[in-house]
Amino acid sequence: MTEDRRSRVDGARTRAVILRESVAMATIDGLEGLSIGNLAKAAGMSKSGVYAHFGSKQDLQLATVEEAGRIFREEVVAPALVAPAGVGQLVALCDAFCEHLRRRAFPGGCFFAGAALEMGTRPGPVKDRVAAFQGALMELIRQFADTAIAQHELAADEKPELVAFEVNGIILAADTTYVLHDDPGVLEVARHVIRRRLGVS
């Protein structure tokens, strides 16, 4: 490996370490609560070291949303995409979300649930990215529901967008209740609720 290549690889690794820390911190203090100083302390780096990767707080916030999206896709969406099409995908998404909560991927629960409420009152590019992520997730759930209806797993008069709204509600209730009460029983309730709603035993 050339000196130059090694330095780029090290740089990418450092950036990844900072961002993982940043997503975790944002689930405690919010995206507005992120500061290059606090992040440097948490990652055991100098402030100038963090500055070298993110020129401004907004750049850091945008990169944090992107990294949170990458982790969500890897941990929650990917298991659903390889599940049996239709109801199987809806159940797999909900189960993977509960598993993401159960092993405390982040201390404050689902990054996007918190970010949506926090950014709602803060128009700008960071809010736009959070809204785009949430919109894409809802569209994916809607497609799963559409397939489930087409395959007669759900009644013909079900509306995919209403099913998506309910599934989103179930995962939000799991997140909020689990984060607040720290009770794994909540995740079992969520697993029951989604199965009962979708007619799966």
Add this chain to the structure above:
Amino acid sequence: MTEDRRSRVDGARTRAVILRESVAMATIDGLEGLSIGNLAKAAGMSKSGVYAHFGSKQDLQLATVEEAGRIFREEVVAPALVAPAGVGQLVALCDAFCEHLRRRAFPGGCFFAGAALEMGTRPGPVKDRVAAFQGALMELIRQFADTAIAQHELAADEKPELVAFEVNGIILAADTTYVLHDDPGVLEVARHVIRRRLGVS
């Protein structure tokens, strides 16, 4: 009115003005983001004037949670309590919650949805009060569901705690999606979803 009585009434009014502002601010910046300085500025008062009412940040946070609870009970719970018992109460609660969002009672949507996520990682008396409120609300919804089952409005094999979980999910999805996308259509979807779920036309 005696001088002393007038002064107590004025004091109570001032405290109420500060607290209303405080609940609104907490839906933007969180309970941790509250500061006596910012609050004094927002309420057009001196810092010492605010200090006279709340000796510490924690006192202010506790009083803010209490005031948010009072407003929620007045605007969301009270309309449900006077609705027809059972499914009628579940629908009325959801409708009143959507109405609370629609007229932007607070800029950042439902106070408790945000407070639950924020306080989840902050053990202490403020978190305890938020958790107690959330627990009492869930118990109330569970009782409404229990009545609905006893009256045969819901199937005999429905579980009240699972219905309560779903209803909580529907209002959380309404809050999160409305706050993020600022689209009143979301509230119409929530009204449809709750009716369909409960078998009401």
